[in-house]
Amino acid sequence: MTAAQPGSSLPGSSLPGPELPGPIDPPTRLLMGPGPVSAYPSVLRAMSAPLVGQYDPFMTASMTETQELYRQVWGTANEATMLVDGTSRAGIEAAIVSLVRPGERVLVPVFGRFGLLLAEIAERAMAEVHTIEVPWGQVVPVSTIDEAIRRVRPTLLALVQGDTSTTMNQPLDEVGALCAQHGVLFYSDATASLGGNPFEADAWGLDAATAGLQKCLGGPSGSAPITLSERAVEVVRSRKRVEAGIREPDDPEASDYVRSNYFDLGMILDYWGPRRLNHHTEATSMLYAARECARVILAEGRDAVVERHRLAGDAMLAGVRGLGLEVFGDVAHKMHNVVAVEIPEGVPGDAARAAMLTDFGIEIGTSFGPLHGRVWRIGTMGYNAREDAVLTTLAALEAVLRRFGRAVPPGGGTEAAADVFRGA
Amino acid sequence: MTAAQPGSSLPGSSLPGPELPGPIDPPTRLLMGPGPVSAYPSVLRAMSAPLVGQYDPFMTASMTETQELYRQVWGTANEATMLVDGTSRAGIEAAIVSLVRPGERVLVPVFGRFGLLLAEIAERAMAEVHTIEVPWGQVVPVSTIDEAIRRVRPTLLALVQGDTSTTMNQPLDEVGALCAQHGVLFYSDATASLGGNPFEADAWGLDAATAGLQKCLGGPSGSAPITLSERAVEVVRSRKRVEAGIREPDDPEASDYVRSNYFDLGMILDYWGPRRLNHHTEATSMLYAARECARVILAEGRDAVVERHRLAGDAMLAGVRGLGLEVFGDVAHKMHNVVAVEIPEGVPGDAARAAMLTDFGIEIGTSFGPLHGRVWRIGTMGYNAREDAVLTTLAALEAVLRRFGRAVPPGGGTEAAADVFRGA
Numbered sequence: 001m002t003a004a005q006p007g008s009s010l011p012g013s014s015l016p017g018p019e020l021p022g023p024i025d026p027p028t029r030l031l032m033g034p035g036p037v038s039a040y041p042s043v044l045r046a047m048s049a050p051l052v053g054q055y056d057p058f059m060t061a062s063m064t065e066t067q068e069l070y071r072q073v074w075g076t077a078n079e080a081t082m083l084v085d086g087t088s089r090a091g092i093e094a095a096i097v098s099l100v101r102p103g104e105r106v107l108v109p110v111f112g113r114f115g116l117l118l119a120e121i122a123e124r125a126m127a128e129v130h131t132i133e134v135p136w137g138q139v140v141p142v143s144t145i146d147e148a149i150r151r152v153r154p155t156l157l158a159l160v161q162g163d164t165s166t167t168m169n170q171p172l173d174e175v176g177a178l179c180a181q182h183g184v185l186f187y188s189d190a191t192a193s194l195g196g197n198p199f200e201a202d203a204w205g206l207d208a209a210t211a212g213l214q215k216c217l218g219g220p221s222g223s224a225p226i227t228l229s230e231r232a233v234e235v236v237r238s239r240k241r242v243e244a245g246i247r248e249p250d251d252p253e254a255s256d257y258v259r260s261n262y263f264d265l266g267m268i269l270d271y272w273g274p275r276r277l278n279h280h281t282e283a284t285s286m287l288y289a290a291r292e293c294a295r296v297i298l299a300e301g302r303d304a305v306v307e308r309h310r311l312a313g314d315a316m317l318a319g320v321r322g323l324g325l326e327v328f329g330d331v332a333h334k335m336h337n338v339v340a341v342e343i344p345e346g347v348p349g350d351a352a353r354a355a356m357l358t359d360f361g362i363e364i365g366t367s368f369g370p371l372h373g374r375v376w377r378i379g380t381m382g383y384n385a386r387e388d389a390v391l392t393t394l395a396a397l398e399a400v401l402r403r404f405g406r407a408v409p410p411g412g413g414t415e416a417a418a419d420v421f422r423g424a
Numbered sequence: 425m426t427a428a429q430p431g432s433s434l435p436g437s438s439l440p441g442p443e444l445p446g447p448i449d450p451p452t453r454l455l456m457g458p459g460p461v462s463a464y465p466s467v468l469r470a471m472s473a474p475l476v477g478q479y480d481p482f483m484t485a486s487m488t489e490t491q492e493l494y495r496q497v498w499g500t501a502n503e504a505t506m507l508v509d510g511t512s513r514a515g516i517e518a519a520i521v522s523l524v525r526p527g528e529r530v531l532v533p534v535f536g537r538f539g540l541l542l543a544e545i546a547e548r549a550m551a552e553v554h555t556i557e558v559p560w561g562q563v564v565p566v567s568t569i570d571e572a573i574r575r576v577r578p579t580l581l582a583l584v585q586g587d588t589s590t591t592m593n594q595p596l597d598e599v600g601a602l603c604a605q606h607g608v609l610f611y612s613d614a615t616a617s618l619g620g621n622p623f624e625a626d627a628w629g630l631d632a633a634t635a636g637l638q639k640c641l642g643g644p645s646g647s648a649p650i651t652l653s654e655r656a657v658e659v660v661r662s663r664k665r666v667e668a669g670i671r672e673p674d675d676p677e678a679s680d681y682v683r684s685n686y687f688d689l690g691m692i693l694d695y696w697g698p699r700r701l702n703h704h705t706e707a708t709s710m711l712y713a714a715r716e717c718a719r720v721i722l723a724e725g726r727d728a729v730v731e732r733h734r735l736a737g738d739a740m741l742a743g744v745r746g747l748g749l750e751v752f753g754d755v756a757h758k759m760h761n762v763v764a765v766e767i768p769e770g771v772p773g774d775a776a777r778a779a780m781l782t783d784f785g786i787e788i789g790t791s792f793g794p795l796h797g798r799v800w801r802i803g804t805m806g807y808n809a810r811e812d813a814v815l816t817t818l819a820a821l822e823a824v825l826r827r828f829g830r831a832v833p834p835g836g837g838t839e840a841a842a843d844v845f846r847g848a
Contacts (some may be wrong), residue, residue, distance in 0.1 A: 021489050024470045024712045046448045048472035051463050053787040065445050086510040087704040093686045116669035121685045222707025245540035261545045262517045280511040283646025288448045363477040
């Protein structure tokens with residue numbers, strides 16, 4: 001066999017040249033599902049900025065700026081605040097495989113699909129995984145977590161903050177002290193919640209937290225902000241092994257090194273740190289996006305953005321109730337940025353969602369597991385935590401419900417939501 | 425401890441609000457290093473396209489289109505052709521951890537840093553790793569690979585195609601037949617070479633191949649194209665385990681499941697396949713970028729793009745020689761898209777690179793390991809495999825060399841390169 005010559009026909013091609021698709025040209029969508037959501041326009045613009053080299057002074061300065069911006073977003077002084085190049089679950093896996101050695105115990109309180117994911121990832125990392133579960137639609141009482149920590153004595157507690165599968169927002173503020181008391185590392189997956197709900201990495205005693213851009217941070221999926229406490233960094237450093245090819249004679253080579261190269265936070269730290277030791281090639285455009293997400297949020301004010309999410313979430317909740325719909329779960333513990341709406345009897349859930357998308361250009365979400373076919377999930381997050389987005393969605397939903405034969409109070413949704421925005 | 429209230433001061437913040445940096449605004453750079461390189465302008469534009477939902481018909485159609493485009497780029501009919509969300513080494517790790525079970529043998533011929541990386545990743549995946557090495561600047565003779573396969577009898581042969589650390593382009597065209605003969609899976613990392621040098625996944629008998637966008641494909645780092653043969657897919661399917669939370673009662677649960685969730689190609693296949701089973705949330709903007717990279721290449725013609733890289737590479741080679749510089753390594757096996765130039769005696773390598781960047785806005789590369797301080801690496805790839813980029817770089821290099829006291833033939837670089845472009 002020899003190399004194909006220039007001009008030879010392409011093997012395996014079923015798409016002839018002339019039928020090459022055109023440049024990407026997406027339809028206009030208002031994304032009001034559980035995420036991904038429409039990005040802030042300035043985030044989209046940031047991604048079309050030209051590339052620079054990975055050790056260009058502009059690049060390393062942008063990385064440093066991004067770290068400082070995310071310290072503010074997370075509410076932390078952690079030096080080890082950076083990005084993992086991948087989607088939100090890349091951040092989760094990096095945290096878990098770097099903090100937990102095979103055979104060590106991980107405790108995962110489960111209150112929805114993403115708790116199951118943390119357990120799954122820890123199991124694949126060969127941890128001894130213990131779960132405690134509450135019914136979907138509830139959060140886990142702190143006393144239950146306390147009891148389980150005493151019983152299991154885990155190395156790591158892995159706890160989702162906001163689980164979009166159920167819309168619940170797990171209180172974290174008392175958990176860090178419990179973990180500290182028992183010498184347990186405390187990790188939280190804040191993918192669905194960060195930026196739209198309070199999060200205080202230092203005040204709550206987090207040792208590790210990860211997120212994604214595609215929810216309340218208002219960017220595209222593909223970059224995972226992460227922050228690590230000094231205690232977490234010590235664990236990571238103790239397992240340090242610099243890869244062959246760039247290892248120096250005096251670099252340590254721990255025998256219990258992380259069983260992933262890509263997710264080895266020790267090497268990722270060296271890349272983001274003063275040594276700037278080559279690991280991956282930082283995803284420049286995603287870095288620009290992540291930087292702009294944080295910048296937009298901090299320019300508005302981190303707490304003001306959370307408050308905007310609270311207001312939009314309250315308005316959407318009032319709106320769907322104003323349409324006579326029921327809401328799933330313990331509303332007192334609902335995240336600001338998503339609501340699970342019971343699909344009313346007689347309305348075909350998927351057909352109604354399709355009508356929202358096709359006829360109004362508005363996306364609302366379906367659901368997973370026990371809630372599949374039972375609830376829609378409607379989000380109000382990031383750029384779309386806005387009055388016009390909320391009212392437009394409710395107006396469209398009213399029209400669609402009526403089309404499918406559901407009697408709804410005319411204007412009941414938009415009026416109730418507008419009242420919330422007016423502070424009535 | 426309680427949650428911070430809206431309006432409370434930000435803990436851990438060392439960057440006061442008023443000093444928030446502005447929108448990203450990179451300096452103009454001509455990136456002529458070993459990658460990342462300047463992206464095609466249309467790729468940058470594609471990334472600023474609005475987001476759509478992850479199951480939007482437009483999104484799934486764009487994923488399907490992207491798969492078909494990459495089949496043509498790879499030269500394959502493989503159904504299992506898709507993207508891994510992460511940088512190029514995410515694709516490498518996904519291929520290796522999904523194809524190799526702990527304890528299985530992996531053979532890695534090493535001819536530069538990235539062979540060491542494949543060995544490192546396989547070792548972390550708990551494979552029994554065997555390497556064969558040749559000196560930097562050479563490729564591995566096929567007879568040596570043949571001998572090693574017979575001796576080691578590996579499950580997988582992992583072989584870099586183009587190693588930017590040495591600029592060598594390992595011939596692959598006879599290796600697939602050897603692997604097939606011995607029942608060995610054949611994987612190649614084509615990160616540095618794909619798009620700029622011939623690559624024929626099917627004709628060469630590849631079972632798996634991965635790349636990144638940031639080299640000859642002319643996009644940003646952050647998405648890893650991958651293609652898998654039917655034989656590779658069988659291995660992946662035999663290890664299938666659908667994650668908890670979305671697992672159906674009749675889903676298999678292999679006991680030898682992949683020890684990573686994020687890199688489990690079985691689940692990634694289900695996400696890209698007709699089942700569209702949720703795994704990660706596809707990085708929409710990076711998908712747009714990857715799609716546009718392939719589209720630009722196929723619109724010009726895949727083989728025409730390779731030829732453009734050959735021409736630009738030949739011109740750069742002639743140009744640096746025209747400046748009286750020596751080139752490292754076996755030039756007969758050099759990749760089209762990068763050349764290693766011996767730093768001339770008396771010229772401070774890093775200061776000269778800095779002058780290129782600061783005074784001319786042109787980036788050329790440093791090097792790793794045994795070549796560090798000895799060669800610069802100059803790339804001509806993707807969008808920058810162009811006459812004006814080559815001539816501009818050579819003109820700047822001439823000026824910088826002269827500034828550092830090196831006697832160079834006036835116009836010797838640009839004239840030699842222009843001759844190549846003129847076919848003289």
